[in-house]
Amino acid sequence: MPASILPFSSPSSPTTKTTSSNSISNPKQPHPSSLSLLQKCTSLRELKQIHATILKTHFQSDISILTKLINFCSLNPTSTMDYAQNLFDKIPQPDIVLFNIMARGYARTHTPIQAVVLFIHMLNLGISPDDYTFPSLLKACANSKALEQGKQVHCLAIKLKFHHNIYVQPTLINMYAECGDVRAARRIFNQMGRPCIVSYNAMIAGYARSSLPNEALALFRELQAFDIKPTDVTMLCVLSSCALLGALELGKWIHEYIKKHGLDVYVKVNTALIDMYAKCGSLEDAIRVFEKMRSRDTQAWSAMIIAYAIHGHGNKAISLFEEMKITGIRPDEITFLGLLYACSHTGLVNEGRRYFYSMRDQYGIVPGIKHYGCIVDLLGRAGLLDEAYEFIQSLPIKPTPILWRTLLSACGVHGNVELGKRVIKHIFELEDSHGGDYVILSNMCAADGRWNDVNSIRKLMKDRGVAKVPGCSSIEVDNVVHEFFSGDGTHIQSVELHRMLDELVKQLKLVGYVPDTSLVFHADMTEEAKEASLRYHSEKLAIAFGLINTPPGMAIRVVKNLRVCGDCHSAAKLISMIFDRQIILRDLHRFHHFKDGSCSCGDYW
Ligand code: ZN
Ligand code: ZN
Numbered sequence: 001m002p003a004s005i006l007p008f009s010s011p012s013s014p015t016t017k018t019t020s021s022n023s024i025s026n027p028k029q030p031h032p033s034s035l036s037l038l039q040k041c042t043s044l045r046e047l048k049q050i051h052a053t054i055l056k057t058h059f060q061s062d063i064s065i066l067t068k069l070i071n072f073c074s075l076n077p078t079s080t081m082d083y084a085q086n087l088f089d090k091i092p093q094p095d096i097v098l099f100n101i102m103a104r105g106y107a108r109t110h111t112p113i114q115a116v117v118l119f120i121h122m123l124n125l126g127i128s129p130d131d132y133t134f135p136s137l138l139k140a141c142a143n144s145k146a147l148e149q150g151k152q153v154h155c156l157a158i159k160l161k162f163h164h165n166i167y168v169q170p171t172l173i174n175m176y177a178e179c180g181d182v183r184a185a186r187r188i189f190n191q192m193g194r195p196c197i198v199s200y201n202a203m204i205a206g207y208a209r210s211s212l213p214n215e216a217l218a219l220f221r222e223l224q225a226f227d228i229k230p231t232d233v234t235m236l237c238v239l240s241s242c243a244l245l246g247a248l249e250l251g252k253w254i255h256e257y258i259k260k261h262g263l264d265v266y267v268k269v270n271t272a273l274i275d276m277y278a279k280c281g282s283l284e285d286a287i288r289v290f291e292k293m294r295s296r297d298t299q300a301w302s303a304m305i306i307a308y309a310i311h312g313h314g315n316k317a318i319s320l321f322e323e324m325k326i327t328g329i330r331p332d333e334i335t336f337l338g339l340l341y342a343c344s345h346t347g348l349v350n351e352g353r354r355y356f357y358s359m360r361d362q363y364g365i366v367p368g369i370k371h372y373g374c375i376v377d378l379l380g381r382a383g384l385l386d387e388a389y390e391f392i393q394s395l396p397i398k399p400t401p402i403l404w405r406t407l408l409s410a411c412g413v414h415g416n417v418e419l420g421k422r423v424i425k426h427i428f429e430l431e432d433s434h435g436g437d438y439v440i441l442s443n444m445c446a447a448d449g450r451w452n453d454v455n456s457i458r459k460l461m462k463d464r465g466v467a468k469v470p471g472c473s474s475i476e477v478d479n480v481v482h483e484f485f486s487g488d489g490t491h492i493q494s495v496e497l498h499r500m501l502d503e504l505v506k507q508l509k510l511v512g513y514v515p516d517t518s519l520v521f522h523a524d525m526t527e528e529a530k531e532a533s534l535r536y537h538s539e540k541l542a543i544a545f546g547l548i549n550t551p552p553g554m555a556i557r558v559v560k561n562l563r564v565c566g567d568c569h570s571a572a573k574l575i576s577m578i579f580d581r582q583i584i585l586r587d588l589h590r591f592h593h594f595k596d597g598s599c600s601c602g603d604y605w
Helices: 030-041 044-056 063-075 080-091 096-107 114-124 133-143 145-160 166-179 182-191 197-209 213-225 232-245 248-260 267-279 283-292 300-312 314-326 333-346 351-365 369-381 384-394 400-412 417-429 434-448 451-464 494-510 527-534 537-550 566-578
Strands: 472-477 480-485 558-562 583-584 592-596
Touching: 030 044, 030 063, 030 300, 030 400, 044 063, 044 080, 063 080, 063 096, 080 096, 096 114, 096 133, 114 133, 114 145, 114 248, 133 166, 145 166, 166 182, 166 197, 182 197, 197 213, 197 232, 213 232, 232 248, 248 267, 248 417, 248 472, 267 283, 267 300, 267 451, 283 300, 283 583, 300 333, 333 351, 333 369, 351 369, 369 400, 384 400, 384 417, 400 417, 400 434, 417 434, 434 451, 472 537, 480 537, 494 527, 494 537, 537 558, 537 566, 537 583, 566 583, 566 592
Parallel strands: 558 583
Antiparallel strands: 472 480, 472 558, 583 592
16 A cells, blocks of 8 residues: 555645555555545545445445554545544454544544544453554543543553653643643653753643743753754744733843744744733834734734734724735634724724624624623623613523623712612622632722622621732843732832832823722721831832833833722823823733823723
8 A cells, every 4th residue: 555645645644544454455455546636635525426336336345445544534534523533433444543543533623522432332341452542532632621531541551561652741741731730741851861852842732821931931041052043833832921921021032042943934933922022022023023913814914913902902903804815814803802802902892783783693603701791891891780780681502700890880970879889799609709809899889889799798708718810010120020919018129119019109290190909809997007008019110120221221121910900090091191101011911001190091901
C-alpha cells in the first residue's frame, strides 16, 4: 500500500503508522481511481460517494480501504465519527492501528471521552496498546477535562512502561494542565531529562491557562537559556501571559523577538499581538499590528474590534465591524461579543439591541451566556434596570449568578436598592454568592443611609464566612511587575508611598477633590478613618509608585483586579492634571485613559 495516499501527513500527529497487520488479502485490487479520489476528497459527502463506488466494485471487505476511509473521517473536521464508527464496526478483527485512528478521531470531537470508552473495549478484546495509543487517550481526557480517567490512563502508561515515551510525556503534561492540575503537570515536566519544545509548549500553555503568567514567562526564559527554538505556539502562550500581567515593556520586547525569529508571518501570532497590546493599554500598537497584517481572519478582526471596545471606542469598533462585513469575512460569536461589549461601554443601547438580534437572524449564531451578559450590562448601565430584569427572566436558559451580579452592580450604580434586594435573592438562591455581592448591596444601603440594613448584611457575611476579594493593583517598572494590595504596608517603599499619598491628597483637595467616604463599607468608622482607608487603596498605591519611580511625562500604566472605585477614579483624573501625566488604568472590565483631568470613559463605566 503506498503510504503517500493516506492523509496522515500532519507533522504533529504521532499516529503515522499506516500498515494494518491483519489486512485480509483480497483477490482483486481496488481500482486505483477510487484511491486517488479518496486522496482528493474534502467532505463527508464526497467520502460517501467514494465509499458507494467502492461498495459497488466489491472491495468493501478490503481492510486497507476501510482503514483509509476511517482515517479520512478521523482527520477531516467536517465529518463526524459516527460514520467512522459504522465502518469500524464492520471490521471483524480490528487491530491496534485502527483503534489508534479511531481514538485520535474521537479526541478532537465534542465527545472526546468516547476514545476512552473505545479503549476499554479494546482492552477487553485482548489487544495491547502501543506508543501511539496513549497520546490520543490523554488528549481525549484533556479535552473532556476528565482528570480521574486521565490519571488512570497515566497509571496504565507507567505499568506498561510508556510513560517515558517522547510522544506520551508532552500529552501527559497537557492533560494535567488542561484538567487544572498544573502542579502534577510540572512534576512530569521536571522528571524529563531534556524537555523538547513540545513539552515546553505544553507546560507554558498550562501556566498561561491557569492564570500563572509569571511562571509561564520564567519557563520561556529558561527555554531561551537552553537555546531551544520557540514555535508559534510558544509565542501565543507567552503573549497571553504578557496580556494577563499588563506588562507592556515585556510585550514589546517579545514582539521584537517574534520579528527576529520570523514568527510574525503567522496570523494567529499577530492576533495575539493585537490582544496583548490592547490589554497592556497600547491601542496604537494594536492598530499598527492590525494594519500591517497581510491577511486577516475572523479572529484577527475580532481581536481588533475587542481592542477598540475595551478602550472605550465603541463607534470605531462598530465601523470596523461594518468594514469586516464588506470584506466578506464572517463574524463569529467572539466578534459579536466584542461588538456588544463596545455598545454597552459606550452607551449605544439601540445599536446593541440591533446587533444582538442580528446575531441569530442574519448569521444563525445562537447567543451564549456571555452575550446575554453584555445585554444585561448594556441595559443596566443605561439605567434600564427593569428591562434588564425582565430580559434575564425571559431567557431560554437558567440565568447564572454572573448575569444577576451584572444587574446587581447596575442597581448599585443607579442606587436602586429595592431591585437590588430582589436581585441578590436570586443570587442567594443559586448558592453562589461571594463577598462582592454583599459589598455592593451594603454600599447601596449605606449610600441610602440605611445603616440597619448595612449592619445586618455585615452580620450575614460574618455568619456565612464570606470574605471580600482584596483589591490588587500592579504596575510594571523596568521590567519588574510590582503588586499592591489595599492598605498594603508590605512593599519595600511603603513608608515613602504612604507619605507621598498623604501629601498627594492634600494637593488634590486644593483642586477640589472630596474623598467619597460613602464608599467605605464600615458604618462605625470615624470620618478620618474612612478617609485613610480610601487613601491607601491599591490603585492609588500603584499610581503613587509610578509617580515616584518613572521619569516625568512618562505614562503610568496600572492593572487592577476589580472594578476601579469611584473615589480612585476621581483622584486619578486630578492626578493626571496636576502632574501632567497620562494614567492608563485597566480594571476588571475596561481601560481608563486619564489625561488633563478627565477620563476616556466619560465617567461611564
Ligand atoms: Zn479606590
Ligand atoms: Zn474612567
